[in-house]
Amino acid sequence: MAGYADDLSLAHLLADTADAISMARFRAMDLHVESKPDLTPVSDADTAVEKALRATLSRTRPRDAVLGEEFGVSQAAAGPGTRQWVIDPIDGTKNFVRGVPIWATLIALMEADQVMVGLVSAPALGRRWWAARGHGAYAGRHTAAATPIRVSGVTRLSDASFCYASLPAWEETGRLPAMLDIMRGSWRSRAYGDFYGYMLVAEGAVDVMVEPELALWDLAALLPIVTEAGGTFTDLNGEPGPFGGSAVATNGRLHANILDRLALDR
Structure with missing residues (x-):
């Protein structure tokens, strides 16, 4: 996975951080939920996860821009580049706020207009999926328990x-x-x-x-x-x-x- 092994490892570390924050707030009695201008909900977990991931990326990848659902685009601190991390802190917020376990943190790395790394972490389901371009897709609880995954052969x-x-x-x-x-x-x-x-x-x-x-x-x-x-x-x-x-x-x-x-x- 030459060229993206470190980035994929970082994506897993980011997901670990996200999982710890989001699971601590999942089904919390004091969860705070507001409506955004488009009337979709946002919880304190959404914003806390995105803030934490942005803080880590600003330290570890200062040359990379960040795009997140809750806080928009942050340009690279070390000058313009072609790399951008794209984050959805909690995909499935409506499920999250109702206590349904089907929600996840989505983390991607783009080079110009190409997505090179993608990771989806669904801690309430105990499952994670990830891929780097040209190196296959995997799923499991973590990298040590990874299994290659493949689409079906259904034709009709x-x-x-x-x-x-x-x-x-x-x-x-x-x-x-x-x-x-x-x-x-x-x-x-x-x-x-x-x-x-x-x-x-x-x-x-x-x-x-x-x-x-x-x-x-x-x-x-x-x-x-x-x-x-x-x-x-x-x-x-x-x-x-x-x-x-x-x-x-x-x-x-x-x-x-x-x-x-x-x-x-x-």
Whole structure:
């Protein structure tokens, strides 16, 4: 993993810090929750995690910029560069504040417009997923218990497990009829939501995960894990990368079919 071994090790250390903070606040009776301008919730755990990770990165990677969901962009302290860490301190905050264990810290490292390292840590599930570009994807409780992961070999929608975000967002895009058509044609459909559906695709437990509205911090860490596991990750227009504001992640074999079904001009 030449060139990114140290960065991936740092991502694991950042995740250890995040896990300690977030788990201490998970199901806490005094958890403080506010609404952001977009009416999504933010807890004191979200802000505490991001502050801690930014503090570590400012010491260990002063030449790298940082983008986080709660505090935006911080430019590199040691001058401009092409590297940027992208952080979602708690992906699945609505689950977190209700005591549902499906939430995670997402950590990614980008070089220019390419995601080179991605890590997802879900401490309440006791599981972590990670990948570095060109070196495969892995999952486990920690690096000492890592297992390579791989997408499924399913080739037909009628045999596929289909995962999606909540249906009202799909209705807003005008794609709800197409979504319902896919669900009817799938072997199974479930709305696992947030990071989790993508990790299930990477592990081969689910074959398709789709979401219509996402930010860079929602996407960056997920992309290399899915693609290094052999999957395909694009936006709804079929463009690869984390910048399209939407996501279609599949085992690759079903990708063209799903994109075609979700196309607005179909």
